[in-house]
Amino acid sequence: MPSTDMTALAAAKQIRNRELGCVELTKYCLQRIRETEPETGAFTNVLYDAALEQAAAVQKRLDAGESLSPLAGVPMALKDNICMRGAATTCASRMLESFHPPYDATVVEKLRAAGAVVVGKSNLDEFAMGSTTETSYFGPTRNPWDPGRVPGGSSGGSAAAVAAGQVPYALGSDTGGSIRQPCSFCGVSGIKPTYGAVSRYGLVAFASSLDQIGPIGRDIADCAAVLKAIAGPDPKDATSALRDPFDFSTSFDGSVENLRVGVPRNYFADGLDDDVRGPVLAAAQTLEKMGARVSEFDLPLADMAIAAYYVVACAEASSNLSRYDGVKYGFRPDGAETLEDVYIRSRSEGFGSEVKRRILLGTFVLSAGYYDAYYKKALQTRRMIQNAFHEAFGRFDMILSPCAPTAAYKLGANSHDPLQRYLGDIYTVSVNLAGIPAVSVPCGFTPGGLPVGMQLIGPAFSEPVLVKAAHAFQQQTDFHTRTPKRGETP
Amino acid sequence: MSVRMIDKKLIAYLEELSRLRLREEDQKEMAESLDSILGYVDTLSGLDTAGVEELSHPFAAVNAFREDVPDDSFERDRIMEAAPQQKDGCFRVPKTVE
Numbered sequence: 315m316p317s318t319d320m321t322a323l324a325a326a327k328q329i330r331n332r333e334l335g336c337v338e339l340t341k342y343c344l345q346r347i348r349e350t351e352p353e354t355g356a357f358t359n360v361l362y363d364a365a366l367e368q369a370a371a372v373q374k375r376l377d378a379g380e381s382l383s384p385l386a387g388v389p390m391a392l393k394d395n396i397c398m399r400g401a402a403t404t405c406a407s408r409m410l411e412s413f414h415p416p417y418d419a420t421v422v423e424k425l426r427a428a429g430a431v432v433v434g435k436s437n438l439d440e441f442a443m444g445s446t447t448e449t450s451y452f453g454p455t456r457n458p459w460d461p462g463r464v465p466g467g468s469s470g471g472s473a474a475a476v477a478a479g480q481v482p483y484a485l486g487s488d489t490g491g492s493i494r495q496p497c498s499f500c501g502v503s504g505i506k507p508t509y510g511a512v513s514r515y516g517l518v519a520f521a522s523s524l525d526q527i528g529p530i531g532r533d534i535a536d537c538a539a540v541l542k543a544i545a546g547p548d549p550k551d552a553t554s555a556l557r558d559p560f561d562f563s564t565s566f567d568g569s570v571e572n573l574r575v576g577v578p579r580n581y582f583a584d585g586l587d588d589d590v591r592g593p594v595l596a597a598a599q600t601l602e603k604m605g606a607r608v609s610e611f612d613l614p615l616a617d618m619a620i621a622a623y624y625v626v627a628c629a630e631a632s633s634n635l636s637r638y639d640g641v642k643y644g645f646r647p648d649g650a651e652t653l654e655d656v657y658i659r660s661r662s663e664g665f666g667s668e669v670k671r672r673i674l675l676g677t678f679v680l681s682a683g684y685y686d687a688y689y690k691k692a693l694q695t696r697r698m699i700q701n702a703f704h705e706a707f708g709r710f711d712m713i714l715s716p717c718a719p720t721a722a723y724k725l726g727a728n729s730h731d732p733l734q735r736y737l738g739d740i741y742t743v744s745v746n747l748a749g750i751p752a753v754s755v756p757c758g759f760t761p762g763g764l765p766v767g768m769q770l771i772g773p774a775f776s777e778p779v780l781v782k783a784a785h786a787f788q789q790q791t792d793f794h795t796r797t798p799k800r801g802e803t804p
Numbered sequence: 805m806s807v808r809m810i811d812k813k814l815i816a817y818l819e820e821l822s823r824l825r826l827r828e829e830d831q832k833e834m835a836e837s838l839d840s841i842l843g844y845v846d847t848l849s850g851l852d853t854a855g856v857e858e859l860s861h862p863f864a865a866v867n868a869f870r871e872d873v874p875d876d877s878f879e880r881d882r883i884m885e886a887a888p889q890q891k892d893g894c895f896r897v898p899k900t901v902e
Contacts, residue, residue, distance in 0.1 A: 650898065691853060697857055733837070
């Protein structure tokens with residue numbers, strides 16, 4: 315029998331054992347989406363018919379004896395900045411409202427080969443620029459734990475869909491925390507992979523030197539299985555790393571014995587809510603009790619990360635988004651009389667205000683006279699931040715930190731103060747600047763019953779070690795098994 | 805690097821560079837928010853970066869060459885499907901040459 319708290323691996327196992335059919339499970343998820351979507355708004359587009367067709371096709375492959383991946387037959391949600399043929403890829407923007415990509419992203423090709431069933435495109439902040447999913451042109455996603463609160467962002471739709479029991483897993487993308495922070499806000503697990511681990515071909519570009527696609531799921535074992543399915547070099551993405559596949563064979567022994575875990579003292583100073591500090595420090599103690607060697611240290615330059623990040627990310631965004639000109643694809647208003655007018659009106663009417671803000675900011679830091687003071691300075695700071703991590707990883711196998719300074723906040727909070735919102739990215743952006751991986755897992759609840767997540771950050775391509783620690787933690791705790799409404803262990 | 809005032813003139817210049825046109829009522833809000841963000845970004849000026857090499861890509865980038873194997877590209881029609889306006893299989897724009 316399907317259930318809303320079933321993991322992807324458990325569901326796939328039932329499918330392989332003929333206890334559950336692909337179509338049956340997909341119908342169940344679609345029904346769950348019908349029931350919860352009016353409140354949650356996790357999707358920009360639910361593919362009711364296509365999903366059932368896909369499920370039937372996967373069942374046929376399984377019935378024919380084809381050996382598919384450990385995820386075969388399981389429904390999932392795809393963040394709507396990842397291209398897939400047969401449906402619009404909107405980036406939650408008016409600019410791409412009716413854009414039907416002529417190709418599949420590499421991750422979609424890989425998921426199809428693995429037998430995944432895409433039930434819909436999940437909501438996001440417009441062009442993934444935000445941390446609340448409120449800047450979506452199609453309206454906000456709401457947090458399944460409290461519909462008056464944001465799910466985080468920008469992969470808020472993906473995280474909310476998993477938390478609401480609509481799908482067992484989803485793909486998100488993470489440029490400055492867009493997988494980890496919504497996972498923390500929604501009480502689900504996620505992985506921001508090492509830069510280059512997963513092909514970006516078909517991911518609509520925001521900041522190309524920071525963007526990575528990654529999984530969101532009910533537990534870290536599901537996320538690892540999804541990451542294994544989507545990772546690997548890709549001739550279509552010259553920045554994808556030429557490496558052997560991830561080997562998670564030793565990641566599930568439940569042990570953290572002798573793992574060296576660094577806790578950056580300065581991440582727990584002023585600015586961190588007590589409601590978050592408590593659960594995250596308790597998680598560090600849990601890992602210590604389990605045999606990890608936990609110690610505090612100071613991670614330099616944490617206070618420079620947001621400034622460097624917003625300069626780099628906006629500079630790259632202003633360049634990447636110059637492609638939207640109303641000519642080749644995307645929004646174009648009627649009545650533009652000159653070519654210049656086509657450009658200006660398409661962009662001015664097609665983009666929302668946060669996207670415009672970042673384009674203007676990026677244009678400013680790259681413009682003559684300001685380049686050295688802002689862009690060059692930020693790239694130098696980026697090098698120093700990466701070096702600080704390298705140094706820390708000489709002493710530690712991983713760094714444990716909060717994902718965000720607060721739990722999920724109310725819709726509309728700080729919506730008129732972009733800087734305040736940017737400051738909420740303090741614990742996540744430096745990971746993207748350094749190009750390293752991090753996992754986000756639930757580690758407790760606020761007194762008000764909202765989920766709190768922690769992140770484990772490791773050196774490049776250390777995903778198997780991060781998964782090992784997160785999995786061991788999830789063997790010892792039940793935070794990841796709790797679901798909204800009940801708030802208790804099922 | 806010092807805190808700069810983003811004024812209306814600079815906003816107009818940035819709009820021109822980025823082919824955006826803000827509504828007049830939005831220009832003020834945009835100037836204020838950019839000013840406050842750039843004021844925060846100025847914290848970087850306190851950091852000594854003398855002699856530090858810039859990092860524009862997370863890892864030492866090495867060109868990943870592949871064999872030059874001819875392959876099919878997208879069919880023209882498939883690409884043109886997404887065009888907002890087209891004529892005779894070409895993208896259509898207002899007249900640019902008199």
